[in-house]
Amino acid sequence: MSFARVRALVVVGVLAVIAVVFVAVTLVRDTQAGKDAASACPPGAKLADTRLRLNKDIKINVYNATDTQGLANSVKTDFQNRQFQVLKSGNEPKNKGVDGIAVLRFGPKGLGSYHVLKAYFLNDATPEFQIDRTDDVVDVVIGSDFKQLATITEVSQALAQGSGGPQLPDGTCADPNLT
Numbered sequence: 001m002s003f004a005r006v007r008a009l010v011v012v013g014v015l016a017v018i019a020v021v022f023v024a025v026t027l028v029r030d031t032q033a034g035k036d037a038a039s040a041c042p043p044g045a046k047l048a049d050t051r052l053r054l055n056k057d058i059k060i061n062v063y064n065a066t067d068t069q070g071l072a073n074s075v076k077t078d079f080q081n082r083q084f085q086v087l088k089s090g091n092e093p094k095n096k097g098v099d100g101i102a103v104l105r106f107g108p109k110g111l112g113s114y115h116v117l118k119a120y121f122l123n124d125a126t127p128e129f130q131i132d133r134t135d136d137v138v139d140v141v142i143g144s145d146f147k148q149l150a151t152i153t154e155v156s157q158a159l160a161q162g163s164g165g166p167q168l169p170d171g172t173c174a175d176p177n178l179t
Helices: 003-028 071-081 108-119 152-161
Strands: 046-048 059-064 085-091 102-106 126-129 138-142 172-174
Touching (some): 046 108, 071 085, 071 138, 102 108
Parallel strands (some): 059 138, 102 126
Antiparallel strands (some): 102 138
16 A cells, blocks of 8 residues: 555544544533523422432431431541541430331432442442422431441442432422533
């Protein structure tokens, strides 16, 4: 093959790569994506944040609903070692016992965070959706069957086995401004 032919193939190859990158950037930065989603929201529905957040961006409160002293502080430390923002810890403020591994209380703004957190309990935590809650904090209430948080590998597997992302609770719709 002659040098001119090789040079022509290299130029065509570079132009093809540039075209693919340009198309990918255009699709990713499309500002019109999801604009029709807001019109699909029923009247009175609360906008929910369905983004899956990084651990460092998830705010939680850790509460102990068992008779084991110091459990909330132990779990708090485990979550902090995994880079979660732990705002409060202590005994369950509602003074309700929890059968099972854990209860995760969250509002519409904490939906994506809840989805990540439930993987740390291998998708066995009981959800408690509070539609009138206005913050993005998730309350983690440790129950009597709790043993330990899942490992990073188990969390990845639990997220992969999940239902394909956060499921919108009744009375909510995905916030199109947060996609």
